[in-house]
Amino acid sequence: MDDFLWRALAAGIVVAVLSGLLGSFVVWRRLAYFGDTLAHAALLGVAVGVIAGFDVTIGVVAVCAAVAVLLVFLSEGRRFSSDTVLGILSHGTLAIGLLAVAATEGPRVDLAAYLFGDILAVTMDDLLAVYALGGAVLAVLALLWRPLLAVTVHEEVARVEGIPVRAVGIGFMVLMAATVALAMKVVGILLVTALLIVPAAAARRFARTPEAMAVLAAAAGAVAVVGGLSGSLAFDLPSGPAIVVAALVLFAVSAGVTAFKPR
Amino acid sequence: MLEVSSPSLLVEANDVSVDLGKNRIVSNVSMSVGPGEVVALIGPNGAGKTSMVRVLLGLLPPNRGTVRRRPGLKVGYMPQRMTIDPAMPLTVERLLRLAIPSGVDVAVRLQAALDEVGAGHLAKEAVQELSGGELQRVLLARAIIREPDLLVLDEPVQGVDVAGQVELYALIARIRERRRCGVLVVSHDLHLVMAATDRVICLNHHVCCAGHPEAVSRDPAFVALFGPQAAAAFAIYHHHHDHHHDAHGDVVPLATKTGTIAHG
Numbered sequence: 381m382d383d384f385l386w387r388a389l390a391a392g393i394v395v396a397v398l399s400g401l402l403g404s405f406v407v408w409r410r411l412a413y414f415g416d417t418l419a420h421a422a423l424l425g426v427a428v429g430v431i432a433g434f435d436v437t438i439g440v441v442a443v444c445a446a447v448a449v450l451l452v453f454l455s456e457g458r459r460f461s462s463d464t465v466l467g468i469l470s471h472g473t474l475a476i477g478l479l480a481v482a483a484t485e486g487p488r489v490d491l492a493a494y495l496f497g498d499i500l501a502v503t504m505d506d507l508l509a510v511y512a513l514g515g516a517v518l519a520v521l522a523l524l525w526r527p528l529l530a531v532t533v534h535e536e537v538a539r540v541e542g543i544p545v546r547a548v549g550i551g552f553m554v555l556m557a558a559t560v561a562l563a564m565k566v567v568g569i570l571l572v573t574a575l576l577i578v579p580a581a582a583a584r585r586f587a588r589t590p591e592a593m594a595v596l597a598a599a600a601g602a603v604a605v606v607g608g609l610s611g612s613l614a615f616d617l618p619s620g621p622a623i624v625v626a627a628l629v630l631f632a633v634s635a636g637v638t639a640f641k642p643r
Numbered sequence: 644m645l646e647v648s649s650p651s652l653l654v655e656a657n658d659v660s661v662d663l664g665k666n667r668i669v670s671n672v673s674m675s676v677g678p679g680e681v682v683a684l685i686g687p688n689g690a691g692k693t694s695m696v697r698v699l700l701g702l703l704p705p706n707r708g709t710v711r712r713r714p715g716l717k718v719g720y721m722p723q724r725m726t727i728d729p730a731m732p733l734t735v736e737r738l739l740r741l742a743i744p745s746g747v748d749v750a751v752r753l754q755a756a757l758d759e760v761g762a763g764h765l766a767k768e769a770v771q772e773l774s775g776g777e778l779q780r781v782l783l784a785r786a787i788i789r790e791p792d793l794l795v796l797d798e799p800v801q802g803v804d805v806a807g808q809v810e811l812y813a814l815i816a817r818i819r820e821r822r823r824c825g826v827l828v829v830s831h832d833l834h835l836v837m838a839a840t841d842r843v844i845c846l847n848h849h850v851c852c853a854g855h856p857e858a859v860s861r862d863p864a865f866v867a868l869f870g871p872q873a874a875a876a877f878a879i880y881h882h883h884h885d886h887h888h889d890a891h892g893d894v895v896p897l898a899t900k901t902g903t904i905a906h907g
Binding site: 407408409410526529530532533534536537539540541581584587588589590592593 | 697700701702718720722725727728730731732733734737738741742769789795
């Protein structure tokens with residue numbers, strides 16, 4: 381097996397695990413559209429990174445985190461539903477991102493690679509960045525897990541019981557931003573949300589506790605990466621969509637099992 | 644109803660007003676809850692009860708007035724609703740574990756809290772599959788497992804049938820007896836609340852009247868707010884509860900805690 385494939389697997393599995401853990405919260409808190417918004421904002425992050433001359437991942441994390449925090453404050457106003465606010469941010473950042481990418485000189489940004497993912501092009505440096513950032517996300521998530529779960533169950537009760545709800549929310553947003561930046565490398569901007577929610581949705585029926593669902597989602601994501609990359613290699617298919625389709629197969633199997641084995 | 648400010652009070656609101664848009668939903672309300680005291684906040688729908696509770700809990704900053712909570716006050720809060728998204732797998736046990744720090748005796752405390760509310764058999768159940776009454780009991784257990792100084796119950800009998808309501812209020816009274824915590828209970832249901840309460844505050848944006856349940860039920864402001872029929876129904880209800888019949892059918896007055904109810 382070639383080196384590039386090992387690197388792709390090593391990066392993909394870490395990203396899938398993070399996506400499964402964070403994605404469970406996305407499903408529980410109904411944040412699928414929010415995931416999409418961050419993914420779209422990521423393109424603006426790419427352009428910012430390229431134009432400013434620093435690493436693209438840093439640009440993506442910074443822009444996604446800024447959009448996420450902006451969203452926390454915007455959604456506290458009551459004039460528009462969060463749906464509308466998300467739509468404005470999602471497509472606004474996407475349009476600005478596309479303009480910014482066009483403004484950078486031609487070959488410096490390979491738009492297709494960001495939109496559709498290019499995991500087979502992961503370099504050793506990329507891999508190190510994935511492990512460093514991924515490790516940081518895991519560590520912070522471990523610290524935030526309990527309060528985040530409490531806020532997800534009932535925000536006001538959590539607040540009454542002394543959980544710093546806003547700080548926890550901002551922490552979660554930053555974790556999401558980092559995860560989206562990583563997932564973008566694997567499945568591309570257009571399919572980031574799928575990697576977040578499809579494995580988590582597939583895991584739901586087999587779990588009795590939130591922790592079990594998150595772990596199963598992480599495992600399902602890893603299986604989808606292995607399956608998708610194998611399919612991509614065997615049939616010469618683009619890797620990002622192949623991974624998402626593999627996750628969809630897992631979801632279909634999960635739904636099928638549920639249909640034949642009523643709880 | 645101005646209270647004397649006292650350091651022993653668990654929570655105290657002074658002259659609190661809350662505006663919702665252009666409407667003043669709570670107007671110049673002062674109230675307090677002391678240790679071991681059961682206070683009921685009653686009033687019609689839309690009277691500002693929930694807003695007032697949110698102010699007392701620190702969830703909603705008042706537009707005017709001040710709120711003081713005793714430093715280090717531990718609150719057990721049972722919200723009006725707790726809807727857990729069906730996408731989240733959550734057992735009763737896990738829900739309760741989230742309410743307390745993990746430790747060696749967690750399993751014991753958990754079972755004790757569930758047993759206390761008569762929900763010991765529900766520990767392994769999925770929260771989403773509980774009936775309305777079962778969920779209320781579990782939420783009550785969730786509130787008391789934290790060993791709170793103040794128990795705040797917002798419409799605790801919603802979605803519970805009448806027999807279950809009576810039972811739930813009896814349960815709240817038992818919890819107060821056993822744990823000596825202050826209780827603030829919100830309801831638009833006069834009957835049940837009054838039977839188990841030390842003090843009633845009748846709210847219709849402002850405090851209409853306040854005091855001992857019997858006195859409040861005869862207050863003209865109360866009668867005006869709820870209508871003579873409701874007030875009369877309440878009086879009849881209470882007559883059923885301040886005496887019982889002995890083996891010969893003679894009326895035997897019950898000894899009441901406050902001793903202020905004259906049967907007649």
